[in-house]
């Protein structure tokens with residue numbers, strides 16, 4: 272094995288052991304920095320000579336079947352690697368810079384579904400979601416920004432539900448982030464004519480019980496999802512809204528009536544991922560400890576269902592009956608007060624608003 276191959280393998284191995292989500296290659300005038308992203312931290316790991324970084328980047332591009340000769344155009348690629356007998360999906364993207372190409376590798380471990388018991392800082396919220404999955408029909412929406420763990424939540428809920436009920440689960444994703452055997456997964460492929468809306472129509476003819484639609488991002492998809500959930504299917508999907516109740520207003524923008532919303536919507540969950548305070552080192556966890564410590568990040572869920580959901584729907588209709596439910600800020604404050612989350616967690620959340 273050449274030095275370059277060795278180095279590439281070592282970087283991916285270390286990153287996956289440490290739970291790093293992205294490896295950055297940042298070209299500079301004289302050299303290249305390799306940085307690791309872990310949560311909100313992006314830290315320099317190595318400084319390597321330019322000559323070596325060029326070879327390393329080309330090697331990764333080669334592995335991902337990207338055009339090695341092309342350096343002026345941004346490219347994307349992906350590959351699957353086996354790291355310590357576990358599959359890791361690497362998603363690559365390059366950008367031309369004045370010095371050299373820059374490369375970012377996103378690591379998507381294809382591990383077993385995350386146990387639902389470890390998803391949430393407050394496990395009661397996940398239990399609520401799991402019991403709502405027992406419904407035969409209806410719509411469940413999961414919101415949160417990119418990287419908030421929505422996909423992980425969806426996969427572990429689907430897995431838990433599959434294990435207890437053996438229902439036929441079909442997903443429509445863009446892209447498929449985790450390949451699994453217990454779901455039938457369909458990849459959105461616009462060139463082949465599979466968009467969210469045409470794919471969803473095709474899935475409905477394929478006798479599904481549960482349908483997971485990667486994202487509702489247009490009116491047509493929203494309408495089909497509503498129709499599917501009215502006709503005996505449980506539909507799970509994601510949306511980009513700031514908080515849980517934002518999903519209702521987004522559905523209204525897609526011309527879904529309040530009546531349809533009330534008839535179909537079972538729950539809306541909004542989530543954010545937070546760094547957990549290390550139980551051993553406190554707020555500044557040492558890299559060696561981070562490597563061996565299991566729980567590093569955890570989600571906080573704002574879940575609307577039942578009474579709280581009806582209240583929010585009522586509010587969207589223009590009624591103003593006072594009500595309250597565990598909102599993000601209350602839950603984050605609770606996590607801080609109990610010593611699980613660093614004080615900055617609330618600041619980070621406020622900056623999004």
Ligand SMILES: [Zn+2]
Nearest residue numbers: 549552556560
């Ligand atoms: Zn620690």
